[in-house]
Amino acid sequence: MVFQPRQFVLLAIIFLPLSALADIAPELVEGVWLSADGTGWIEIKLAEKGLVGSIAGSPDETGDRQPSDTDVLNPDPALQDRLLLGLTIMDGFTYAGEGKWKSGRIYDPNSGKTYKCKVTLVNENTLELRGYIGFSLLGRTETWTRRE
Secondary structure, three states: OOOOHHHHHHHHHHHHHHHHHHOOOHHHHOEEEEOOOOOOEEEEEEEOOEEEEEEEEOOOOOOOOOOOOEOOOOOOHHHOOOEOOOOEEEEEEEEEEOOEEEEEEEEEOOOOEEEEEEEEEEEOOEEEEEEEOOOOOOEEEEEEEEOO
16 A cells, blocks of 8 residues: 555644653653742652652742651651651652653642642643542642742
């Protein structure tokens, strides 16, 4: 079977959008992101065990949170003395393709609670996180923006 130019163009139009989705590299999620409430910078990296994120600082170091702050709201008394700066709050994520990460956990130091979480890289500067208990329908979505 010999392809005519018209057939080639038609196939390219059909499959080009699909290939664009498949080409999202997992590394694009790496970087420093501003949390939805604007109070913290989170550094996200790829690690041997998947995606991890840790507190990298605050946009306003004169604000409520200080580098010496500890994890006082953690339900485990043995962990309440650990510093928030550098604390890993995201872990366990596996790449599902198309800019999506699943099966992770996220810790909220403002409440001391840990949630199941999934992450979607919307574009190179926008990250959506869905934290939930049990089912993802019972949760909340936050949008983080990449630090410039």
